[in-house]
């Protein structure tokens with residue numbers, strides 16, 4: 001993070017260096033909070049309403065009250081983005097249960113949740129990955145059964161990504177005990193099967209249903225592809241014609257190697273390239289092809 005980073009904490013804009021949270025914040029102590037990551041592409045924030053509605057659902061699921069309405073939050077985020085010096089940015093929104101003595105049970109009612117909104121430079125994705133495809137590994141999905149909540153408790157995701165990184169891979173894909181592929185450590189996974197059908201996990205509590213995932217599904221259906229929402233097996237993933245993953249920061253990222261096995265002919269396939277293009281168009285102006 002640089003000095004340019006714009007920070008809104010609780011009820012005001014503060015300098016990045018002054019943006020401090022008490023050590024007893026339950027986000028720090030228990031990972032007791034929820035978050036969102038939203039992209040701004042210069043013309044506006046990509047599906048901010050959907051992101052904030054998901055934040056509201058996550059917060060409701062863990063009984064953290066939103067400190068303001070979604071419309072008010074939208075205005076604060078727009079103001080934050082306008083204060084940021086560069087044309088494109090990434091927005092991080094985090095809401096924790098607030099500051100209270102360390103006991104597991106909820107703090108007394110009336111405890112104010114801590115709201116953090118940060119605007120910063122989006123992570124740079126090497127263009128080589130989009131041209132040649134990313135390498136991924138699979139890891140056991142040891143997460144809890146409420147992955148639909150965008151919780152800041154990300155230890156299994158952090159460990160999975162680190163394992164991927166240490167083995168020279170870009171992403172780790174979670175596989176449940178029953179051999180079913182769920183999603184990436186910070187992304188949703190898609191494959192193209194033998195008959196050209198696109199397959200992705202259904203939006204159950206075993207995945208975080210991505211805003212990018214929903215947009216890519218819309219693009220795929222508009223383009224006339226057949227799409228099935230079910231959990232593919234690991235074998236199916238290995239033998240698929242194409243694999244890609246989606247998330248706000250990586251957009252549509254082709255995958256050409258899973259656990260050392262080459263996918264398709266080792267190059268990003270035609271369906272993936274088409275969807276990368278369609279999603280890019282959407283990011284350019286918010287509207288489909």
Ligand code: PDD
Pocket residue numbers: 037157183184185186187188207208209210211212213246247248249
């Ligand atoms: N991660 N699944 C998981 C586990 C995620 O953490 C994310 C996003 C997604 C994709 O969601 P979306 O398309 O709405 O970004 C799926 C964000 C980017 C992060 O933690 O940085």
